[in-house]
Amino acid sequence: MSHPASVADLGEFGLIRRLAGAVAVRTAPALAPGLKLGIGDDAAVWAPTPGAWSVITTDALVEDVHFRLGTTDWYDLGWKSLAVNLSDAAAMGAQPRYAVVSVGLAGDLPLEAVDAFYRGMADLAARHDTLLVGGDTVRAPCLAITVTVVGETRPAAPGEAPPLLRRAAGRPGDAVAVTGDLGASAGGLRLLEGARPPGGTAADHAALVAAHRRPSPRVAAAGVLLDAGVRCGMDLSDGLLSDAERLGEASAVGVVLEAARLPLAPALVATYGDAALALALAGGEDYELLCAGPADVLARARAALAARGGPPLTVVGRLVPLEPDAPRVRVVDAAGAPLVVEGGWSHFGGAE
């Protein structure tokens, strides 16, 4: 054929060659001193940094479960598929290094769609010094994308283990903080699903939609937190309430969140008013960092982030001893009285 238009026209090996070429453009050797073999053999190969530990994380996005083609374009879909995984690496305090992607798609998909998808991935990868080193592209009756990211910790100091951000490292008395602001992605999704915005300007709405479509994983900020001495952290993917529950469970503590302290995205407040709080608590897909530590450590981290042009770090609550029969996570108002808010979402619709 002279002019392939769809995935089927090109064939699997043709597609791999095309993508390897597209990705290679962005594979500057300076980015990857350790890469020994990229796309084209049975596996990619690299030399780990001496003294560093490796991390691995994987996440899948499925059409009509995690995204809709009516509300995203292919470039953004590629971006986001990688972003959620970079965010998980950052959530350990690790620098993501290498990514592989497996895509199941229909044979009649136009090649422009596939190209845009990989361009979105490659652009985000380049921003975070991460390389796409392989993958698998298969025909499938439903569109499903799985990305796996391998990263590495900072090298260990002599006689020590490399530093990590752990969910289990929280202690009663720790302050709880989040980077950036919350709820914009959930507000953007609501707009994309056709909800009529109760308020806000077109610029507000565009900001919310952008937050939903192109999240910025907090890779650099996670490193700053570690350097400041923070050791407890995770990323916010399922919503603050749901993720605080995970952190509290791993650390065997309770979590008290003060609603008045939550850094609500300004565009979210402008658009949704009083409903902004629930979106910030339960909306999900913020891809900010949730962390805990002594108040002075968090203050140092906040200053260090500010000095480097990083996101704000806002204390939103504290870890407390777990009391019998008390809920793991409590949301209180400015006077300390309990608020009741709907929980995070369940992937299977079951009880969480």
Added chain:
Amino acid sequence: MSHPASVADLGEFGLIRRLAGAVAVRTAPALAPGLKLGIGDDAAVWAPTPGAWSVITTDALVEDVHFRLGTTDWYDLGWKSLAVNLSDAAAMGAQPRYAVVSVGLAGDLPLEAVDAFYRGMADLAARHDTLLVGGDTVRAPCLAITVTVVGETRPAAPGEAPPLLRRAAGRPGDAVAVTGDLGASAGGLRLLEGARPPGGTAADHAALVAAHRRPSPRVAAAGVLLDAGVRCGMDLSDGLLSDAERLGEASAVGVVLEAARLPLAPALVATYGDAALALALAGGEDYELLCAGPADVLARARAALAARGGPPLTVVGRLVPLEPDAPRVRVVDAAGAPLVVEGGWSHFGGAE
């Protein structure tokens, strides 16, 4: 609920806890001196072996494209999903170490099915000193499984790079060899799809079906090949003809295969007679190793495999200078005359 029966009853986090528990049973510390964090945080963490390089590979299996639930059970599906990835790691000469799995499945899937799937993965993982360290389980309208395996090479000798099996390391004059025998998996698939076997006993048919359902990745054999000095190799997943094309392309050589030398699976010959050859050449999913090297190196490798109870290594052809206008891969009969055989399969149905 008192007695969860389906994925939806349990919820995502319940499912993760259940699987983490099931996998932990098989996570003996002796298997994983380097593992620092398994399932339960944002990513798994391990300490790489000093001097070794890391490899990563990913492969997806999609229902009704790569498998049918009518012809496999869940245990075998778990086994095979991991096997195809361990085979890719072995194809580099690497020891697989860690695996993550992403599964998209229906919410009403019985938990017994999920349990059997992970049991199949875990049993195969344990055989090859590989650990399941994480994953993602999502609701999806079609059943899709993506496994990513990270492994490591042998540590490098001082001043040298670690040894690898490369597709690109073949040279004209090299002999070409395969481990084990060929075609059994393709023969088994034909039986599973309801084809009436022209011959063979029930035991023959069972052997073919078993080869299709539970392939044995050649992890240990790959190490023996490397130690014997073999440096060119890959695994056979798409069929000998198709994979020889890839190896020849990467090494910029032609490949001559001698049909009479192919190690046809005995049960395949018993069942399919004269049709066995085409299945061995083009059938795919053998998960044997295809390698190339000087004849004396391959002879040493064969003896070393035999001494360790490994699979046979059979010379099936040779690499030749690529001639203009000649096909990359030629199959010849015992007299050296060309044979014409149908090619491997295309994932998208396009021209390969």
